Amino acid sequence: MIKTTLNKLFDKKDLTFWEAEEVANLLMNGQVNGSQTASLLTALRIKGETSHEIAGFANAMRNNGVKILHNSKNLIDVCGTGGDNSGSFNISTAAAFVVAGAGVNVAKHGNRSITSISGSSDVLNELGVNIELTPEQSKKALEEIGITFLFAPIYHPAMKNVAPIRLELGFKTIFNVLGPLTNPASTTKQMIGTFNYDIAFKMAEAAKILKMERVAFVCTNNQYDEITLTDSSQIVEVNGDKAITVREINAETFNFPKIVLDDIKGGTPLENGKIILDIFNNQSSVSQFNVVIANAALALYTTGKYSTISEAQQAAEDSIKSGKALEKLNTLIDFGNNND
DSSP, X not given: OHHHHHHHHHXXXXXXXXXXXXXXXXXXXXXXXXXXXXXXXXHHHHHOOOHHHHHHHHHXXXXXXXXXXXXXXXXXXXXXXXXXXXXXXXXXXXHHHHHHHTTOOEEEEEOOOSSSXXXXXXXXXXXXXXXXXXXXXXXXXXXXXXXXXXXXXXXXXXXXXXXXXXXXXXXXXXXGGTGGGOOTTOOSEEEEEOSSHXXXXXXXXXXXXXXXSEEEEEEETTTBSSOOSXXXXXXXXXXXXXXXXXXXXXXXXXXXXXXXXXXXXXXXXXXXXXXXXXXXXXXXXXXXXXXHHHHHHHHHHHTTXXXXXXXXXXXXXXXXXXXXXXHXXXXXXXHHHTOO
């Protein structure tokens, strides 16, 4: 099957959803050798991955992964594809606690960084969060605290067959966009940052194929995978059976001043952790505070709990200023320390 698939891709022909799912299953079950895996990922990249191929791979990843069975309602994930080279601090990670502080359950799915200094798990680990909770512990945290972190290697063990080859290849592959679409808690609502507009549309189409309920795909200036307030951001929205829509938002949407990228630059996990704590303690720069509010506001709006982004923005600001976002972080830290 793998040789037939490779020849099809070499001829620049697209795979169907089912063909993509089947070959992804072979990859994850170790039935494809290293050379074939590298050839497959390279051929897909050169041809350009389609929404059906992304959805097929994502479905295989979901089916091969460990799932969390929970009773949480109105659950969301706030994450990004990464790889945008913005050098910003961990904005979506901070936004996740703001969303939780506003009363919406969050299952934050993440990994260590491959393309930047500090991934979500890196900064959370630095802050004292136990990133390696078992699925049972993560379920308990989600239901008791309203937020949990799902460390990707625990939930996607089959990825061990592909990870070394991805590192050796050194370029973006289809797997760069699969993480946000394969949350172990089966979130149907998400805010997902993407590294360009084209992939935002493809992922949106894939989300519809996967029957996700409500998702906002975010890209700023065709390169940054979050709302940065430096330029206009394109928001590609999936809302059930409705047609995919696109909206543009910028700093003015939130009545914030436009900023420059240096205003939200990050660094090591230690440095980024300090920025997050400063934000939650109302001691950060205005730009750092505002960029987290903007991203949290869109996430809250995407849950459907608020009818306007303005209402969601107010809830996000209240979450930080009331200390609830910090409380969620501290409670998750304590939970991890007491559940070793």
